[in-house]
Amino acid sequence: MNGLLAALSGALVVAGLLGIVAGLRPVPERPPRSVGPRPAWWASIPPRRRWAAVAALAVGIVAGAFTGWLVLIVVLPAVVLGLPILLSTSTEAGRIARLDGIAEWTRNLSGVLIAGQGLEQALMASLRSTPEAIRPQVSTLVARLKARWPTEAALRSFADDLDDATGDLVAAALILGSRKRGPGLAAVLTGLAESTADDVRARRQIEADRAKPRATARWVTILAAGALTVLALSGQFLAPYATPLGQVVLLVLLGCFAACLVWMRKMAASPPPARYVTSRQEVTQ
Numbered sequence: 001m002n003g004l005l006a007a008l009s010g011a012l013v014v015a016g017l018l019g020i021v022a023g024l025r026p027v028p029e030r031p032p033r034s035v036g037p038r039p040a041w042w043a044s045i046p047p048r049r050r051w052a053a054v055a056a057l058a059v060g061i062v063a064g065a066f067t068g069w070l071v072l073i074v075v076l077p078a079v080v081l082g083l084p085i086l087l088s089t090s091t092e093a094g095r096i097a098r099l100d101g102i103a104e105w106t107r108n109l110s111g112v113l114i115a116g117q118g119l120e121q122a123l124m125a126s127l128r129s130t131p132e133a134i135r136p137q138v139s140t141l142v143a144r145l146k147a148r149w150p151t152e153a154a155l156r157s158f159a160d161d162l163d164d165a166t167g168d169l170v171a172a173a174l175i176l177g178s179r180k181r182g183p184g185l186a187a188v189l190t191g192l193a194e195s196t197a198d199d200v201r202a203r204r205q206i207e208a209d210r211a212k213p214r215a216t217a218r219w220v221t222i223l224a225a226g227a228l229t230v231l232a233l234s235g236q237f238l239a240p241y242a243t244p245l246g247q248v249v250l251l252v253l254l255g256c257f258a259a260c261l262v263w264m265r266k267m268a269a270s271p272p273p274a275r276y277v278t279s280r281q282e283v284t285q
Helices: 002-024 047-067 072-087 092-114 119-129 132-146 151-162 165-180 185-234 244-267
Strands: none
Touching: 047 072, 072 185, 072 244, 092 119, 092 132, 092 165, 092 185, 119 132, 119 165, 132 151, 151 165, 165 185, 185 244
16 A cells, blocks of 8 residues: 555656646747736736646645655745746847837838828728737737727727837827828827837847846846755755744745845836826827
């Protein structure tokens, strides 16, 4: 019976380790989501990483039962969920590419409007030359217009799909153009395209400056995790924490250390500019 229990426990540990490795593999960046109610914390985690966390929890339970280190039940899932975030690269490059696409699309749309087409027809015609970075959002906008959505409602939803403050500027100009139907919209869009291109150049420079501290934070995380693992395997380092109280103290220390790593990463990150146009707001005339 003991042999069967040991075999089952070993199989569970191996399966859990395989799940952990699969969960730590990089996950492709998702396309931007529309603004709306945020999903629950657990639902926002990629499915593969959720399964890896469940596997890590199972490994922690088995290892804790056999070794008495119950702290593994908390530490292993936390490592699986948190380490990929701490080691991930910045998503700013994707935002910059989307911003560059907005600038190019706005410039092309201005040219179509100068040619004499109406706003709705110009928006539909612009799909042919839309950059790949924003093609899904423009395709959705065109589909809504073809489905006879009101132009303003379609443009507000388009701003939500872009989920970018600069996209809000373009959407606001288009919304006002749909209300006024004046001849000056093309000139406004040309000016927005130029200012957006300047913004792209500035953001690329800022991103290059912030790449070094982000790389430093990643290396600190890797070296610290490696050092803690080596010390843990040596046996002597963790001996004072073998008691229940010692494990609580160890958990608090690891939590403080993880908080410092998160703080380092936040220092090298930049929050996106605040948006001001959504499907639930009015654009000032």
